[in-house]
Amino acid sequence: MDIPALLTSAGMNIGISLGMFSLYSILRKQPLNVKVYFGHRLAQGRKRNENFCFERFAPSASWIRKSWQATEEDIFACGGIDAVVFLRIVIFSIRIFAIATILCTFLVLPLNYMGDGMKGTVDTTPMDLLTIGNVREGSSWLWAHCFTLYVISACACTLLYFEYGNVARMRAEQVQRFPTRPSNFTVVVRGVPWSSVESYSESVGKFFSNYYASSYISHQIVYRFGAVQQLMEDAEKMYKVMTTVPVLPSIPDKQCCKPNAERCGLCGARSNSFKKVDGGSSLTSHRVGDELREKECEAALVFFRSRFDALVVSQTIQSADPMLWVTEQAPEPLDVFWQNLCVPYNLLWIRKISVFIASIVFSVLFLLPTTFVQGLTKIQYLQNAFPFLRGVSDRSYINLITGYLPSLVLTVFLIIVPPLMMLFSTLEGRVSRSTRKRSACVKVLIFMFWNVYFSNILSGSWIERMGKLTVTSPKDLATLLAELIPRQASFFMTYVMTSGWSGLSFELLQPVPLVGNWLFKCVLMKEEDFVIPMTFSFHTELPRVLLFGLLGFTFCILAPLILPFLLIYFCFAFLVYRNQIMNVYYVKYQTDGSYWTLAHNATIFSLILTQVVAGILFGMKKASGASSCTIPLIICTALFNVFCKNRFLPLFKNRAAQEAIEMDRNDEQSGKLQEIVDNLPKAYDQFVLCGDQMQLPPKEDDEKHSDKPKKSGGSSSSSDSLEELEIVQLEDLSGDLTQSEAEEKIVPIN
Known part of the structure; x- marks a missing residue:
């Protein structure tokens, strides 16, 4: 050239x-x-x-x-x-x-x-x-x-x-x-072994309650991503069935007025109607439970009582077979890629x-x-x-x-x-x-x-x-x-x-x-x-x-x-x-x-x-x-x-174990640790995170999910939708106000 x-x-x-x-x-x-x-x-x-x-x-x-x-x-x-x-x-x-x-x-x-x-x-x-x-x-x-x-x-x-x-x-x-990030207390488990007598969820609960009884809290099984909406619909149907009182055949007044400790106390009410609902809801619950088991994946999110416990579990081989019970530190809730969690680990x-x-x-x-x-x-x-x-x-x-x-x-x-x-x-x-x-x-x-x-x-x-x-x-x-x-x-x-x-x-x-x-x-x-x-x-x-x-x-x-x-x-x-x-x-x-x-x-x-x-x-x-x-x-x-x-x-x-232990001690002394642990299952709710494609991020003052610091200069976040945010006049926008000059607004994204 x-x-x-x-x-x-x-x-x-x-x-x-x-x-x-x-x-x-x-x-x-x-x-x-x-x-x-x-x-x-x-x-x-x-x-x-x-x-x-x-x-x-x-x-x-x-x-x-x-x-x-x-x-x-x-x-x-x-x-x-x-x-x-x-x-x-x-x-x-x-x-x-x-x-x-x-x-x-x-x-x-x-x-x-x-x-x-x-x-x-x-x-x-x-x-x-x-x-x-x-x-x-x-x-x-x-x-x-x-x-x-x-x-x-x-x-x-x-x-x-x-x-x-x-x-x-x-x-x-x-x-x-x-x-207070939820990922500090959460571990992703993949390669859960299949069992013909129990579901993946039962296997995960039994394994961690057996080997980590003092630190294990609970777990959340991962469902196939394409079936999340269907699971939500099934849950709604089950709720309607359980809360609807079926119309029963007329019963003689003598039987109706018969003294019974389970009577409601109102005229015309039948005490055995509640028994009928319980039986129906039990059958429905079993039916939906079977459907849930069919849609379970061999992966789960396991929650622990402290950061140090989660750190140890995530960096430890859990089984003699390295293809089973594979653990790693969990990502933040909005960072989880749920589709890939359903991929069998032995196919990676x-x-x-x-x-x-x-x-x-x-x-x-x-x-x-x-x-x-x-x-x-x-x-x-x-x-x-x-x-x-x-x-x-x-x-x-x-x-x-x-x-x-x-x-x-x-x-x-x-x-x-x-x-x-x-x-x-x-x-x-x-x-x-x-x-x-x-x-x-x-x-x-x-x-x-x-x-x-x-x-x-x-x-x-x-x-x-x-x-x-x-x-x-x-x-x-x-x-x-x-x-x-x-x-x-x-x-x-x-x-x-x-x-x-x-x-x-x-x-x-x-x-x-x-x-x-x-x-x-x-x-x-x-x-x-x-x-x-x-x-x-x-x-x-x-x-x-x-x-x-x-x-x-x-x-x-x-x-x-x-x-x-x-x-x-x-x-x-x-x-x-x-x-x-x-x-x-x-x-x-x-x-x-x-x-x-x-x-x-x-x-x-x-x-x-x-x-x-x-x-x-x-x-x-x-x-x-x-x-x-x-x-x-x-x-x-x-x-x-x-x-x-x-x-x-x-x-x-x-991550440094020293930092995790010191943070656990500080939270335990201040009484915040139990509050953080109680909110862990809500943070990784797959039905919420996958059901709403325009999931809003949490506010900055809730540091459980946020990656942004709360600034002292009056800057704050909002989870309002785009339509609810007020637009500034053109002269102010052209000046592009800095973080210390204007109130920041966070908008939703998929």
């Missing part, structure tokens, strides 16, 4: 981004769109002014100012700890790539341009002159690249260490902030293998659009094989085809990846919505690293060499990557602009809810709401941020021109995501910051890959000293990763 094509792509994306940002600043002020852009929080204020106002149709940057001024406590109150951790990942990227941009722009980039190593080389583009490939072999200037690599790696590891510690501290504070391994194979097949099939995208950027290399392309390469719009179109096509194809990976994670049998989304995030990240990064590099190089690209060993692959990565820098620059800059503008504009709301309100003339508040798409946004981090690290010394494009993206991402978290997205469940471990591992992988590629490239440039110096750097980075895993990772996998 040459410079005109890159400039064409930059112009297109800059125009789209500025247009979308301006359009958003206007649309967010319109009354019709208030629930699209303020679904999380509808502020209360003065009476709305319905008169025409020019400011309503003029672009403004007030949302940028409010996003910048919001504190971390405001973000926590609106989005929880996961939102804070996500923004910390963005802040980490801003810091490290600001350092890399300064170093590489003023030190590495001039050396690459003045290297004169590509003079007289065939098929050299002006963009190649800005890469490390233009440095002469054996040049002492390569020591500057090695020094820059050391500085960037040291800064990245230092920032990672402090951020890891901060996130671990926040997780510990999260436990202290919400001590088959599902996981099937999902693994399906993921590989999908990744292989995705090579077709990847190769097509690279074919668009390498049209000049395909002219010999396809003569009809010679006419296309001479057209005036060739810069649009080779510059903007490839990244746009790849971005469009990638839209299907997050929903598909979410489906794969659902089929794996995750028992909570948060772990399902995190699993989808891992799958999307691996897919992006392979299909967006490695596949584009290899397929683009294969097209350049017209099928003569061969790899016979891992050493050949590493050497090939070191040679080919700098040549793909221009394509990834356009991808950062298209998927990053323009992607942020579309994230801000919310085109699908916006158009749907217009059609629903204006065309179909519906009174109910089209827009339903959504949870934040970590499985879509976090992989994109980490992919751009991989691009930044691997290209920082090889092709540093990409760094300013990345830094612009991360700065805008910081503002856009803060705005969306405070106004658009709703928090229903949390992973308590577990996304940080994923970001840490991805960053370490990016650093080591960068160091390996740089070391091989130094060797290819006959700079043996610089190449040898990368070996200690690789070892130190790997040891740093091991240290962080030993120091912090256990805090993300397990």
